[in-house]
Amino acid sequence: MATLKELSRVEERFVGGHRLCAGCGHGISVRMILNAVEDANVVVGCATGCLEVASTIYPYTAWNCSFIHNAFENAGATISGVEAAYRALKKRGKIDRDFKFIAFGGDGGTYDIGLQSLSGAMERGHNIVYVCLDNGAYMNTGIQRSSATPTGADTTTSPAGKVIPGKQQPRKDLTAIMAAHNISYAAQTAINNWQDVHKKAKKAIEVEGPAFLNVLSPCPRGWRYNTPDIVQITKLAVETRFWPLYEVENGKWKLNYKPKKYVPVEEFLKPQGRFRHLFKPGNEHLIKAIQEEVDSRWLALLERCGETPELPPR
Amino acid sequence: MKSKVALTGNEAVAQAMKQINPDVVAAYPITPQTEIVQIFSSFVANGEVDTEFVAVESEHSAMSAAIGAAAGGARAMTATSSQGLALMFEVVYIAASMRLPIVFPVVNRALSGPINIHCDHSDAMGLRDSGVIQLFSENAQEAYDNMIQAVRIAEHSDVRLPVMVNMDGFITSHAMDVLEVLDDETVRNFVGTYVPEDYLLDAENPISIGNFDMYDFYFEHKRQQVEAMKAAKEVIREIGKEFGRISGREYGLIESYKLDDADVAVVVLNSAAGTAKGVADELRANGVKAGVLKPRVYRPFPQDEIREALKGVKAVAVLDRAETFSTCGGPIFADIRNVLYDLKNDIKVVNYVYGLGGRDLRLEHVAQVFEELENIRKTGRVDETVKYLGLRE
Numbered sequence: 001m002a003t004l005k006e007l008s009r010v011e012e013r014f015v016g017g018h019r020l021c022a023g024c025g026h027g028i029s030v031r032m033i034l035n036a037v038e039d040a041n042v043v044v045g046c047a048t049g050c051l052e053v054a055s056t057i058y059p060y061t062a063w064n065c066s067f068i069h070n071a072f073e074n075a076g077a078t079i080s081g082v083e084a085a086y087r088a089l090k091k092r093g094k095i096d097r098d099f100k101f102i103a104f105g106g107d108g109g110t111y112d113i114g115l116q117s118l119s120g121a122m123e124r125g126h127n128i129v130y131v132c133l134d135n136g137a138y139m140n141t142g143i144q145r146s147s148a149t150p151t152g153a154d155t156t157t158s159p160a161g162k163v164i165p166g167k168q169q170p171r172k173d174l175t176a177i178m179a180a181h182n183i184s185y186a187a188q189t190a191i192n193n194w195q196d197v198h199k200k201a202k203k204a205i206e207v208e209g210p211a212f213l214n215v216l217s218p219c220p221r222g223w224r225y226n227t228p229d230i231v232q233i234t235k236l237a238v239e240t241r242f243w244p245l246y247e248v249e250n251g252k253w254k255l256n257y258k259p260k261k262y263v264p265v266e267e268f269l270k271p272q273g274r275f276r277h278l279f280k281p282g283n284e285h286l287i288k289a290i291q292e293e294v295d296s297r298w299l300a301l302l303e304r305c306g307e308t309p310e311l312p313p314r
Numbered sequence: 315m316k317s318k319v320a321l322t323g324n325e326a327v328a329q330a331m332k333q334i335n336p337d338v339v340a341a342y343p344i345t346p347q348t349e350i351v352q353i354f355s356s357f358v359a360n361g362e363v364d365t366e367f368v369a370v371e372s373e374h375s376a377m378s379a380a381i382g383a384a385a386g387g388a389r390a391m392t393a394t395s396s397q398g399l400a401l402m403f404e405v406v407y408i409a410a411s412m413r414l415p416i417v418f419p420v421v422n423r424a425l426s427g428p429i430n431i432h433c434d435h436s437d438a439m440g441l442r443d444s445g446v447i448q449l450f451s452e453n454a455q456e457a458y459d460n461m462i463q464a465v466r467i468a469e470h471s472d473v474r475l476p477v478m479v480n481m482d483g484f485i486t487s488h489a490m491d492v493l494e495v496l497d498d499e500t501v502r503n504f505v506g507t508y509v510p511e512d513y514l515l516d517a518e519n520p521i522s523i524g525n526f527d528m529y530d531f532y533f534e535h536k537r538q539q540v541e542a543m544k545a546a547k548e549v550i551r552e553i554g555k556e557f558g559r560i561s562g563r564e565y566g567l568i569e570s571y572k573l574d575d576a577d578v579a580v581v582v583l584n585s586a587a588g589t590a591k592g593v594a595d596e597l598r599a600n601g602v603k604a605g606v607l608k609p610r611v612y613r614p615f616p617q618d619e620i621r622e623a624l625k626g627v628k629a630v631a632v633l634d635r636a637e638t639f640s641t642c643g644g645p646i647f648a649d650i651r652n653v654l655y656d657l658k659n660d661i662k663v664v665n666y667v668y669g670l671g672g673r674d675l676r677l678e679h680v681a682q683v684f685e686e687l688e689n690i691r692k693t694g695r696v697d698e699t700v701k702y703l704g705l706r707e
């Protein structure tokens with residue numbers, strides 16, 4: 001595996017000049033993933049969302065490789081088409097260079113509106129990597145809930161009101177849904193752990209056939225934490241087991257990180273403005289319910305990974 | 315070498331696609347287009363083409379994948395009808411704005427609701443403002459010929475736009491017709507190989523496509539699309555002539571049928587033009603100076619040709635196989651009336667909406683239209699501007 005020093009010398013494919021907010025997780029995720037491509041050209045596909053809008057303001061582009069944005073819900077189909085073109089042109093001797101195909105979509109563009117297009121692309125077996133940059137809401141349109149929004153979060157369409165305390169539904173388990181497509185590789189990772197991201201990106205890029213990565217990509221605006229604390233907040237997501245790191249390789253589930261001790265989910269929730277209402281006196285039961293959701297999901301995951309289903313020691 | 319064969323419209327289109335042998339086809343089945351996808355799949359399965367066929371999970375994805383493929387540098391196609399085209403709506407505009415030469419047959423079918431599978435033009439009319447070129451085909455022969463020319467039109471450096479090739483659902487798509495097909499080599503030479511200008515898979519020159527385009531550039535980009543549409547007219551004419559040299563069938567933007575000395579004329583798209591021409595012939599035998607104008611190209615709109623063709627006519631009936639719900643007539647009616655306004659010739663123009671949801675257009679319906687036109691011509695009076703043909707009221 002490459003060292004950080006070596007990685008710092010890789011020619012960047014996503015460069016400065018974009019207009020993502022300072023401290024946005026998307027730029028970090030994209031650079032880390034693209035740096036894992038070795039000895040090949042890349043075509044990036046991108047769904048509508050913060051990443052696309054901030055990185056391709058005409059006549060500029062922050063992409064140092066070929067890039068296509070089509071619409072919001074069709075990054076899966078669009079990158080399928082590019083990959084099909086690659087196979088056709090290669091077969092017919094019109095191009096000779098090697099290419100990798102990587103599509104990025106937000107959680108809205110992936111869990112929700114683009115799920116069908118993504119599912120189709122995965123089922124058809126294109127040699128592509130689809131990366132979901134999960135920040136748990138439609139940030140680009142002003143922080144509306146998606147099916148990736150965590151239970152209890154205050155968003156502009158699941159506002160914490162006098163009667164309803166934020167989002168009422170648990171998150172959709174997209175990584176499991178993708179794994180259920182029996183694709184070559186599906187994994188969940190987070191940017192606090194660069195080695196984990198790099199390793200998984202490399203595997204996803206190098207396997208034959210479709211691969212899926214779900215990356216926790218914090219949004220300081222939508223989550224309302226202290227912007228410089230991005231690594232800390234991501235780490236808390238992993239340590240509290242809100243965002244477990246695991247991979248599914250050819251059908252085999254594997255847990256990649258097991259927290260040493262039981263860190264309650266409130267440590268992840270507390271620094272974030274979107275969960276502030278949960279900490280009002282009288283709302284203890286809401287946090288308790290979120291904790292139960294996290295714990296039961298964790299146990300189910302351990303079971304799938306062939307590990308003893310037990311919570312970390314308190 | 316040419317040969318006469320009996321094929322349905324769908325078979326003729328699939329045959330053209332086989333001879334074109336595109337790099338990528340991404341498509342999804344829908345009545346009455348389904349056969350095209352099925353037949354083409356069998357060509358792929360039997361090695362008669364070496365196209366990458368992407369059997370997508372929806373029409374939205376079909377056009378999206380075609381966009382990806384075309385942006386990648388491939389000659390890409392899809393095909394659809396009705397609901398499928400409606401589902402594609404969003405991305406058809408994007409294909410046009412990206413200037414991607416995607417050719418796609420549309421087998422015209424009524425839009426839901428209520429759900430219906432038969433012919434009308436509401437699907438194509440829904441996308442008339444999308445920036446794609448729209449060709450219409452009277453019969454299987456024209457559908458075949460249009461498909462082959464569409465490739466050249468779409469890819470021409472002055473144009474670079476998607477081309478939609480329309481034919482009537484069931485009436486043309488499923489009826490067996492006798493037509494002349496060209497041999498594979500002639501078609502191959504005519505369409506040539508696609509040489510993309512800027513494309514994603516050009517390793518030396520990476521590009522960004524589909525950028526976020528604000529008020530400082532969007533308007534200019536839209537204006538450029540208009541220029542491409544304008545340029546397309548000359549390109550369509552040139553390619554129509556060139557096609558005439560290999561096939562003996564020359565094409566322009568419109569077909570003028572007995573309009574030179576006509577007093578009364580019907581304007582109509584696709585298969586109904588055949589019906590109208592038959593009626594005009596009969597009326598001519600009885601001394602009525604009847605003619606027919608069939609736009610082959612509806613977008614871009616051939617206003618100069620139409621104005622020229624209709625300038626001597628006294629009364630015109632525009633037949634629309636689509637409703638606009640504007641309460642002032644169908645889509646083609648609005649365009650034709652607009653074009654004739656400049657002539658200040660006091661040409662009376664009326665509209666008939668016909669054939670929605672596959673309702674038959676009979677000879678007697680067209681005869682009735684001509685009769686009413688004759689009345690208008692004689693009296694100079696129009697009682698009702700917009701009427702419905704063959705409707706129970």
Ligand SMILES: Cc1ncc(C[n+]2csc(CCOP(=O)(O)OP(=O)(O)O)c2C)c(N)n1
Pocket residue numbers: 048049050051072073105106107108109110133135137138139140141146
């Ligand atoms: C068909 C369609 N519906 C809605 C929109 C508006 N829209 C653009 S981006 C976006 C939200 C993006 O959210 P997500 O995918 O999570 O990406 P993020 O901005 O959070 O990174 C929405 C709703 C659109 N562009 N297209």
Ligand code: SF4
Pocket residue numbers: 019020021023024025026050054135139140218219220221222
């Ligand atoms: S709003 Fe959030 S996701 Fe969008 S650019 Fe800013 S930090 Fe990134």
Ligand SMILES: [Mg+2]
Pocket residue numbers: 106107108133134135136137138139
């Ligand atoms: Mg999001």
